[in-house]
Amino acid sequence: MRRMRRMFAVVLLVVGACVAAGAEPAAAGVANQGTYSDVVPAPVSARADRGAFTIGRHTTISAGPGASGVADQLAGVLRKATGYPLPVVRAGGHGGDTIALALAGRGDGTLRSREGYRLDVTPHGVSLTADRAAGLFAGVQTLRQLLPVAPGRGRVWTVPAGHVTDYPRFEHRGAMLDVARHFFSVAQVERYIDQLAQYKINTFHLHLADDQGWRIEIRSWPRLATYGGSTAVDGDRGGYYTQAQYREIVAYAAQRYITVIPEIDMPGHVNAALASYAELNCDGVAPPLYTGTDVGFSSLCVGKEITYKFLDDVIGELAAITPGRYLHIGGDEAQATSSADYVAFMNRVQGIVAAHGKSVLAWHQVVEAATLPSTVAQYWDTTNDNPDVAAAASRGTGLVLSPANLAYLDMKYTDATPLGQDWAALIEVRDAYGWDPGSYLLGAPAAAVRGVEAPLWTETIRTSADIEYMAFPRLPAIAELGWSPAATHDWDAFSRRLGAQGPRWTAAGINFYRSPQVPWR
Numbered sequence: 001m002r003r004m005r006r007m008f009a010v011v012l013l014v015v016g017a018c019v020a021a022g023a024e025p026a027a028a029g030v031a032n033q034g035t036y037s038d039v040v041p042a043p044v045s046a047r048a049d050r051g052a053f054t055i056g057r058h059t060t061i062s063a064g065p066g067a068s069g070v071a072d073q074l075a076g077v078l079r080k081a082t083g084y085p086l087p088v089v090r091a092g093g094h095g096g097d098t099i100a101l102a103l104a105g106r107g108d109g110t111l112r113s114r115e116g117y118r119l120d121v122t123p124h125g126v127s128l129t130a131d132r133a134a135g136l137f138a139g140v141q142t143l144r145q146l147l148p149v150a151p152g153r154g155r156v157w158t159v160p161a162g163h164v165t166d167y168p169r170f171e172h173r174g175a176m177l178d179v180a181r182h183f184f185s186v187a188q189v190e191r192y193i194d195q196l197a198q199y200k201i202n203t204f205h206l207h208l209a210d211d212q213g214w215r216i217e218i219r220s221w222p223r224l225a226t227y228g229g230s231t232a233v234d235g236d237r238g239g240y241y242t243q244a245q246y247r248e249i250v251a252y253a254a255q256r257y258i259t260v261i262p263e264i265d266m267p268g269h270v271n272a273a274l275a276s277y278a279e280l281n282c283d284g285v286a287p288p289l290y291t292g293t294d295v296g297f298s299s300l301c302v303g304k305e306i307t308y309k310f311l312d313d314v315i316g317e318l319a320a321i322t323p324g325r326y327l328h329i330g331g332d333e334a335q336a337t338s339s340a341d342y343v344a345f346m347n348r349v350q351g352i353v354a355a356h357g358k359s360v361l362a363w364h365q366v367v368e369a370a371t372l373p374s375t376v377a378q379y380w381d382t383t384n385d386n387p388d389v390a391a392a393a394s395r396g397t398g399l400v401l402s403p404a405n406l407a408y409l410d411m412k413y414t415d416a417t418p419l420g421q422d423w424a425a426l427i428e429v430r431d432a433y434g435w436d437p438g439s440y441l442l443g444a445p446a447a448a449v450r451g452v453e454a455p456l457w458t459e460t461i462r463t464s465a466d467i468e469y470m471a472f473p474r475l476p477a478i479a480e481l482g483w484s485p486a487a488t489h490d491w492d493a494f495s496r497r498l499g500a501q502g503p504r505w506t507a508a509g510i511n512f513y514r515s516p517q518v519p520w521r
């Protein structure tokens with residue numbers, strides 16, 4: 001690893017020298033130039049060559065069959081940055097001065113997975129190949145980080161020459177946003193999705209219902225949204241997504257190769273639903289709406305048949321507007337449900353989800369029930385020692401890892417962090433990065449680990465600036481744990497690469513925490 005870093009340093013000098021010797025009269029553009037050693041998440045392999053490709057007035061973007069969607073997206077990004085026309089043309093011509101995107105067809109062993117890609121940059125052109133469009137999209141995110149943050153005085157947009165072969169370590173690389181404690185508009189959600197996509201996150205988990213608010217229109221139970229969605233923590237403004245708006249979020253994410261997983265938390269965390277419909281309560285009396293931040297006090301009525309009619313309707317409507325495989329059914333902190341009721345309930349609801357053609361994701365307490373083979377447990381405990389979850393993983397239950405003391409984005413960085421909570425831990429950037437998902441949970445086979453997810457609970461989070469302050473730079477840390485090979489894990493190298501992201505975040509208007517652990521540029 002150390003040898004590789006030294007090699008990168010030498011290569012950096014070479015690339016820097018070439019750029020400086022080009023059209024750029026002063027060193028103005030050089031300090032901002034993206035480099036192969038600064039890409040986050042770290043690629044499987046990246047090597048810089050001499051020279052650079054310059055994007056100019058005559059550069060074209062060529063798209064092979066199946067590549068035009070991603071080519072158009074790349075053109076959009078580059079036109080906005082450079083002001084050049086960058087027409088997207090059909091592949092075929094062999095002229096230089098082209099950024100060529102192509103699907104290589106199945107069976108190219110180097111691409112390894114649906115998201116793998118190969119990027120080759122020479123002074124004459126750029127070639128990006130992948131088995132699938134998702135891989136091209138991942139490659140475009142790498143390419144973006146190789147551009148200068150902003151061009152120097154000569155307005156020269158260069159990409160250093162080099163080669164990248166890359167593919168993800170884990171299939172599930174997620175981020176969760178709690179829109180129940182505080183509501184976020186479609187535009188705010190899309191802004192976050194854009195930020196996630198740049199770090200090769202491929203799963204967006206939306207926590208749509210909790211005690212403080214129900215955020216998705218359910219046509220057969222309309223008061224859930226109109227009444228149950230009217231509140232938020234501290235009496236702040238509520239809100240909900242119509243099904244059309246939810247579909248818009250799903251489509252926006254899909255264009256960025258991100259799958260949405262919607263969560264309706266149950267049997268606890270349901271006060272907003274109980275308040276909306278009296279008949280869902282065991283005593284038939286609707287409680288008042290709730291705007292505090294306690295947990296573990298509400299429960300669906302496990303013994304009442306209408307509970308399952310309600311869930312069949314909700315899950316059915318949600319399944320119909322969710323193209324992804326998973327629906328998240330919560331299952332955490334069911335302190336107001338007896339354990340016998342909890343088991344009966346989770347068993348029955350897994351069947352309802354399956355009947356609507358979906359698989360279950362649930363917080364790890366689901367292993368107390370009889371998990372279906374397709375059920376995946378999301379681990380959020382604060383230790384690496386949980387024999388029950390490890391045993392379930394050994395029996396085949398898949399795991400998504402979100403240890404609250406490492407991966408929760410709502411935990412404060414330090415005592416002085418103005419936002420967030422500290423019940424699980426204070427999580428500085430180095431802590432968020434300092435664990436290995438593959439070997440984290442004692443006794444759980446590595447093969448059970450589907451990936452990682454960084455949840456952002458929003459009891460104290462109200463704006464996009466708040467979201468960004470808690471997510472950056474820890475979200476890129478979790479994204480890297482999910483994407484990059486374990487062999488690249490190295491805090492010194494990672495912190496330097498994070499430091500290079502700072503000017504990009506500043507340029508993008510991202511409000512981030514300037515951790516003293518990171519050598520910001």
Ligand code: NGO
Nearest residue numbers: 295332333363380410421457
């Ligand atoms: C817990 C709890 C949530 C809180 C969160 C705050 C899980 C899975 N349930 O995580 O209701 O919002 O902590 O950090």
